[in-house]
Ligand SMILES: NC(=O)c1ccc[n+]([C@@H]2O[C@H](COP(=O)([O-])OP(=O)(O)OC[C@H]3O[C@@H](n4cnc5c(N)ncnc54)[C@H](O)[C@@H]3O)[C@@H](O)[C@H]2O)c1
């Protein structure tokens with residue numbers, strides 16, 4: 001199915017044009033609403049299909065399956081996926097290794113071209129991909145569009161970045177030598193992705209790896225394999241050679257860890273939880289028999305992100321920013337605000353205004369495009385409900401605090417605000433990854449900064465303040481990878497907000513930034529002495545001082 005979007009971008013952008021972020025779809029326009037509705041209808045007709053593993057371009061069907069279901073209606077099957085077991089690891093590595101021989105020698109222009117064509121195809125089918133995200137992970141239309149838009153951005157951005165890297169030179173040419181600096185691919189790598197940005201993060205890590213000449217085994221989340229399968233098919237349509245991306249949905253603990261430990265896996269690009277990220281870090285560090293390189297790990301992990309609300313700020317803007325950051329996609333973002341640290345002078349007013357606004361949030365089936373939908377799975381639902389029990393002992397619940405039951409049995413939890421939470425309380429320290437916000441009172445700005453820095457994480461943070469001095473102090477003292485001033489702490493844009501966290505939030509890889517591709521390469525420096533036989537006419541005349 002190809003649903004074109006005549007409003008936004010009728011044609012793929014010129015690859016020569018400077019990068020610009022993909023425009024968001026305006027769902028208030030009747031035409032876009034209609035296009036989205038018909039995409040939802042068409043995708044609904046495709047739910048429940050079977051998808052195979054893709055290894056070396058061949059489809060492989062397994063007995064064992066991963067069944068992906070709609071979190072809003074858990075009985076609705078989105079896709080049935082062949083499940084890679086540990087026995088598929090070697091097969092996938094071999095296919096990737098074979099493909100590496102030619103893909104690593106393919107020009108940067110051709111590799112970037114693949115990304116640009118894929119971006120163009122996704123742009124043409126934007127509503128269709130949004131619909132898949134609505135069904136598979138419960139995003140509302142705007143959140144789905146942001147995920148699809150970010151995917152296009154990653155493809156367009158990394159394509160251009162690869163061309164830029166291909167033109168790298170040494171800062172100087174040493175007299176009498178010809179000096180080169182080349183960024184070579186690493187080899188075969190693992191891409192292990194989470195379910196919460198199942199398109200953008202999965203496709204972004206994959207695209208970055210392959211545009212540098214690497215080949216990969218892609219292991220998407222068990223909660224979102226369908227979007228990955230559709231992405232790999234689209235890459236094939238865009239001209240992906242066999243074996244460059246090998247799609248292996250599988251269990252993280254089994255297939256994922258076997259892949260990480262394999263002696264031929266040269267790098268692991270992972271985005272997910274702290275616990276799994278640290279396990280990967282440890283396993284990858286252990287040298288396996290036959291391994292002759294140090295594995296590289298690119299690990300982006302969880303967050304416990306704070307917004308500081310200063311006593312002199314625009315309080316309505318702060319309420320709005322906290323609400324959007326805490327409850328956008330039900331707080332299921334690593335960047336989500338789960339701690340509002342509010343100055344004592346404005347604390348009560350802030351809590352009252354926030355309570356009123358949160359009470360207006362509509363929760364329901366994302367197909368209807370409501371603000372918040374279900375959490376991803378029964379496991380997540382149970383985990384968040386467990387934290388709601390803890391919340392009742394650690395603060396005063398002023399919104400939500402319970403599940404919302406529906407006839408379809410969706411995993412809904414009411415947007416929850418807990419005030420008077422101590423900075424060291426469990427709900428103020430542990431990543432809940434659901435619609436639960438703790439509000440913490442601070443004595444003054446110093447106290448607010450100390451509280452903001454008191455978790456093991458360091459991903460995003462924001463400050464609402466009208467004091468230049470405090471905003472500047474925040475820039476020096478609020479220790480997070482992505483700091484936002486007088487705006488929400490979610491919604492990083494490719495190119496503008498390179499994304500990645502400090503401390504236990506990860507290796508600060510800065511996805512969507514100018515340094516990201518370097519992580520997927522090894523730089524080689526070549527120096528050739530200029531001799532009569534090796535030099536060009538120009539170099540010979542330079543040598544002779546002409
Ligand atoms: N920092 C970021 O950029 C960022 C972005 C998105 C999500 N996240 C984080 O991701 C988490 C939510 O995603 P999730 O629930 O999918 O995370 P997760 O860690 O449970 O799973 C992530 C991926 O790792 C795989 N996996 C699980 N165990 C493994 C193992 N032992 N070895 C190898 N792979 C294994 C999973 O199958 C999945 O594909 C949250 O903590 C969130 O903060 C971080």
Ligand SMILES: N[C@@H](CCC=O)C(=O)O
Pocket residue numbers: 196197332333334335489490491492493499
């Ligand atoms: N990049 C996203 C968060 C990704 C993690 O979940 C944001 O900026 O909100």
